[in-house]
Amino acid sequence: xxxxxxxxxxxxxxxxxxxxxxxxxxxxxxxxxxxxxxxxxxxxxxxxxxxxxxxxxxxxxxxxxxxxxxxxxxxxxxxxxxxxxxxxxxxxxxxxxxxxxxxxxxxxxxxxxxxxxxxxxxxxxxxxxxxxxxxxxxxxxxxxxxxxxxxxxxxxxxxxxxxxxxxxxxxxxxxxxxxxxxxxxxxxxxxxxxxxxxxxxxxxxxxxxxxxxxxxxxxxxxxxxxxxxxxxxxxxxxxxxxxxxxxxxxxxxxxxxxxxxxxxxxxxxxxxxxxxxxxxxxxxxxxxxxxxxxxxxxxxxxxxxxxxxxxxxxxxxxxxxxxxxxxxxxxxxxxxxxxxxxxxxxxxxxxxxxxxxxxxxxxxxxxxxxxxxxxxxxxxxxxxxxxxxxxxxxxxxxxxxxxxxxxxxxxxxxxxxxxxxxxxxxxxxxxxxxxxxxxxxxxxxxxxxxxxxxxxxxxxxxxxxxxxxxxxxxxxxxxxxxxxxxxxxxxxxxxxxxxxxxxxxxxxxxxxxxxxxxxxxxxxxxxxxxxxxxxxxxxxxxxxxxxxxxxxxxxxxxxxxxxxxxxxxxxxxxxxxxxxxxxxxxxxxxxxxxxxxxxxxxxxxxxxxxxxxxxxxxxxxxxxxxxxxxxxxxxxxxxxxxxxxxxxxxxxxx
Numbered sequence: 001x002x003x004x005x006x007x008x009x010x011x012x013x014x015x016x017x018x019x020x021x022x023x024x025x026x027x028x029x030x031x032x033x034x035x036x037x038x039x040x041x042x043x044x045x046x047x048x049x050x051x052x053x054x055x056x057x058x059x060x061x062x063x064x065x066x067x068x069x070x071x072x073x074x075x076x077x078x079x080x081x082x083x084x085x086x087x088x089x090x091x092x093x094x095x096x097x098x099x100x101x102x103x104x105x106x107x108x109x110x111x112x113x114x115x116x117x118x119x120x121x122x123x124x125x126x127x128x129x130x131x132x133x134x135x136x137x138x139x140x141x142x143x144x145x146x147x148x149x150x151x152x153x154x155x156x157x158x159x160x161x162x163x164x165x166x167x168x169x170x171x172x173x174x175x176x177x178x179x180x181x182x183x184x185x186x187x188x189x190x191x192x193x194x195x196x197x198x199x200x201x202x203x204x205x206x207x208x209x210x211x212x213x214x215x216x217x218x219x220x221x222x223x224x225x226x227x228x229x230x231x232x233x234x235x236x237x238x239x240x241x242x243x244x245x246x247x248x249x250x251x252x253x254x255x256x257x258x259x260x261x262x263x264x265x266x267x268x269x270x271x272x273x274x275x276x277x278x279x280x281x282x283x284x285x286x287x288x289x290x291x292x293x294x295x296x297x298x299x300x301x302x303x304x305x306x307x308x309x310x311x312x313x314x315x316x317x318x319x320x321x322x323x324x325x326x327x328x329x330x331x332x333x334x335x336x337x338x339x340x341x342x343x344x345x346x347x348x349x350x351x352x353x354x355x356x357x358x359x360x361x362x363x364x365x366x367x368x369x370x371x372x373x374x375x376x377x378x379x380x381x382x383x384x385x386x387x388x389x390x391x392x393x394x395x396x397x398x399x400x401x402x403x404x405x406x407x408x409x410x411x412x413x414x415x416x417x418x419x420x421x422x423x424x425x426x427x428x429x430x431x432x433x434x435x436x437x438x439x440x441x442x443x444x445x446x447x448x449x450x451x452x453x454x455x456x457x458x459x460x461x462x463x464x465x466x467x468x469x470x471x472x473x474x475x476x477x478x479x480x481x482x483x484x485x486x487x488x489x490x491x492x493x494x495x496x497x498x499x500x501x502x503x504x505x506x507x508x509x510x511x512x513x514x515x516x517x518x519x520x521x522x523x524x525x526x527x528x529x530x531x532x533x534x535x536x537x538x539x540x541x542x543x544x545x546x547x548x549x550x551x552x553x554x555x556x557x558x559x560x561x562x563x564x565x566x567x568x569x570x571x572x573x574x575x576x577x578x579x580x581x582x583x584x585x586x587x588x589x590x591x592x593x594x595x596x597x598x599x600x601x602x603x604x605x606x607x608x609x610x611x612x613x614x615x616x617x618x619x620x621x622x623x624x625x626x627x628x629x630x631x632x633x634x635x636x637x638x639x640x641x642x643x644x645x646x647x648x649x650x651x652x653x654x
Contacts, residue, residue, distance in 0.1 A: 112216025172310025546572025573598025
């Protein structure tokens with residue numbers, strides 16, 4: 001690695017309307033000429049604003065460093081990266097809010113770094129631009145609160161973007177690239193900064209704190225994990241790197257050591273350990289080129305590994321730092337609701353079951369269009385179930401992860417309102433109930449790890465029923481999902497690929513118009529946005545209001561005297577549970593309520609956030625009426641996340 005040597009730029013003027021405004025952030029995604037026009041400035045000023053962070057130097061080196069990769073022909077090419085040590089040092093020095101936030105959550109404790117990588121294809125979803133495909137690598141700390149990690153622009157930090165055409169030229173491909181990433185954070189050279197050995201000393205106005213961290217986990221979808229760990233993956237005889245005896249291609253006999261990937265009994269799985277994986281990696285290294293190619297291929301199949309000399313597991317030092325498979329974090333988003341996930345298969349099969357029972361998909365769509373979907377949820381098209389259901393058993397529903405979350409909620413409401421009262425498909429309904437409960441829990445924050453006993457009960461019940469009802473849909477992801485819960489329980493963090501994948505959006509916008517040095521251009525723009533937001537105090541506040549409105553008279557009377565400054569109200573409020581809008585249905589304790597207003601009450605230099613909710617009336621049957629009682633004022637964090645809901649025959653279904 002070598003640092004980029006760039007000449008200092010001339011003093012650059014600030015944008016007239018403030019670089020932290022929403023308009024500026026939108027404009028930053030545009031090419032320079034349209035960007036300048038949108039901001040009402042010259043192209044030269046826009047370019048200077050974009051590159052104003054290029055020459056920042058810290059005690060830990062330049063903010064932007066240059067990595068050198070060597071291709072198969074021995075030629076080198078350069079990749080820009082964000083120096084993680086310099087980044088933390090810089091933001092702490094220029095922002096008291098950033099310094100306080102880092103000190104509160106990371107200082108003087110043993111932290112864990114989480115890494116993420118994914119292949120990204122720019123262009124229209126229906127017409128992807130494969131020629132511009134790139135690899136994105138992000139990182140964060142597991143100790144940061146979940147509400148912050150879920151913030152796309154600030155919670156995950158870009159390390160680098162590498163065009164896939166360059167990755168293909170590197171011996172070992174992504175296996176070699178990810179090994180290089182580990183070496184930048186945890187170098188073996190004792191003269192270099194190392195998160196575990198030296199840490200990062202953050203300073204602000206004479207106060208300092210030390211941030212140190214070890215390798216925590218690698219989060220990715222199954223395809224990326226296969227490349228990172230250098231294993232066979234779902235297509236291999238041994239599809240799971242976390243298990244020693246789980247097989248896919250053969251069906252073991254009862255009592256065998258080997259178990260099939262469809263097995264619901266987790267006690268039968270032989271756990272892969274750091275020691276066992278290391279033994280297999282060392283054995284492959286020793287026998288490569290020594291035994292016959294056919295024997296070596298069979299040995300790789302037996303171990304479930306692919307020999308790539310440049311990979312992490314085949315290097316003694318990086319292997320000791322990363323400690324696969326203990327640091328593999330299986331992603332529940334891909335296992336359940338994306339890329340052929342379990343829920344996609346189950347929703348498709350359930351819709352086919354409804355159709356066979358005389359309920360057309362048109363009927364399902366008509367019901368779905370009557371369901372109130374919160375603004376922060378992904379809305380479905382009016383003919384979603386007609387268009388996305390594959391009318392052939394054994395196939396999965398076509399949909400994005402966010403769409404599937406909404407589809408699961410709507411199908412659940414349809415079951416409660418239509419299917420269950422008719423007494424049809426009891427087994428399918430029970431299996432779907434388990435799925436709903438699991439997904440609902442996973443959509444909460446890190447506290448989901450406290451729900452593990454109930455989640456594991458639901459998971460076992462769901463697995464057994466799913467295997468019995470939909471045998472053609474049993475895929476390795478049904479097995480992988482068991483490990484998702486293991487990871488959440490072990491790390492006490494509810495990680496998923498939702499947040500980092502949403503972060504791709506801005507980089508893709510840049511890639512769509514960049515024709516030269518695309519990786520460098522993407523990183524420059526992402527760094528600009530990241531640093532601007534990390535200097536904004538509002539980025540570190542879990543609660544904030546949307547657009548302000550005139551405070552109702554009765555509320556002014558209510559909060560008068562308590563507040564040292566005028567209270568502020570809005571129909572939108574962001575909390576640790578997510579964004580809630582007026583008329584959204586939420587839980588407050590054991591009461592189902594409609595949110596009416598969010599309120600900020602300043603007292604003693606501290607902002608307190610309240611919400612005005614209207615509790616729904618409970619019917620004698622235990623169900624809920626759409627009628628509401630008088631308003632109730634509660635703490636904003638007392639609310640749960642928002643719910644899809646529908647009123648049928650005077651009852652609220654959600």
